[in-house]
Amino acid sequence: MDEWIQRCSAVIRLHVDTMNWSLHSRWLPPDRSQEWMERCNREINWEQTDVRVYGRWHKVPRLTAFLAERSVTYRYSGALHHGTGWPQWFLPLLETISSQCNAPFNGCLFNWYRNGEDRMGWHADDEPEIDASFPIASLSLGATRDLHFRHRETGQRHNLPLCDGDLLLMDPACQSLWMHALPTRRKITTPRLNLTFRVFRTND
Numbered sequence: 001m002d003e004w005i006q007r008c009s010a011v012i013r014l015h016v017d018t019m020n021w022s023l024h025s026r027w028l029p030p031d032r033s034q035e036w037m038e039r040c041n042r043e044i045n046w047e048q049t050d051v052r053v054y055g056r057w058h059k060v061p062r063l064t065a066f067l068a069e070r071s072v073t074y075r076y077s078g079a080l081h082h083g084t085g086w087p088q089w090f091l092p093l094l095e096t097i098s099s100q101c102n103a104p105f106n107g108c109l110f111n112w113y114r115n116g117e118d119r120m121g122w123h124a125d126d127e128p129e130i131d132a133s134f135p136i137a138s139l140s141l142g143a144t145r146d147l148h149f150r151h152r153e154t155g156q157r158h159n160l161p162l163c164d165g166d167l168l169l170m171d172p173a174c175q176s177l178w179m180h181a182l183p184t185r186r187k188i189t190t191p192r193l194n195l196t197f198r199v200f201r202t203n204d
């Protein structure tokens with residue numbers, strides 16, 4: 001077994017019961033995370049899609065991409081995305097994360113935040129295409145950015161700084177009970193890449 005996979009399984013899992021997520025700090029060591037960030041930057045066909053907010057069209061304030069099995073279709077940021085199959089170069093990361101999380105991930109959404117101006121607004125990943133019996137795994141690479149959580153009913157808030165190599169597991173209740181957002185951080189000048197691995201319902 002690869003040495004870094006062994007290290008992952010040894011990582012302490014910090015689980016906070018009253019929140020619906022758990023964080024594996026520095027799950028990926030810096031040399032691996034830099035390699036994956038460079039590989040994704042190079043191999044992926046990045047897009048800046050348009051989204052309609054209150055009747056007006058805007059550019060999404062980040063770059064995005066979607067990789068998935070062919071059986072998957074997913075509507076996000078106002079457009080329908082079809083899986084075209086996993087590229088070979090991505091399989092080692094996909095397989096490690098799937099076995100670590102014990103989930104049959106069949107799609108991954110990529111968000112590239114070019115600097116601290118790029119952001120993501122309040123939302124939950126609760127679209128009907130997502131199979132809510134599995135967690136969503138979120139891997140962060142590059143610059144540290146804050147992920148904010150807000151409880152839908154109590155308004156309780158948490159700030160979770162996500163560092164290079166961190167693996168965040170969002171339990172299904174994280175989407176039904178909480179909203180999350182990634183606010184701007186104007187002093188940050190370096191990029192951050194986030195990958196969210198998801199299980200989608202398919203017709204197969």
Ligand SMILES: O=C(O)CCC(=O)C(=O)O
Nearest residue numbers: 109111125147182194196
């Ligand atoms: O960049 C992040 O950490 C958040 C990404 C996210 O919420 C999403 O892809 O749905």
Ligand SMILES: [Fe+2]
Nearest residue numbers: 123124125180
């Ligand atoms: Fe999200």
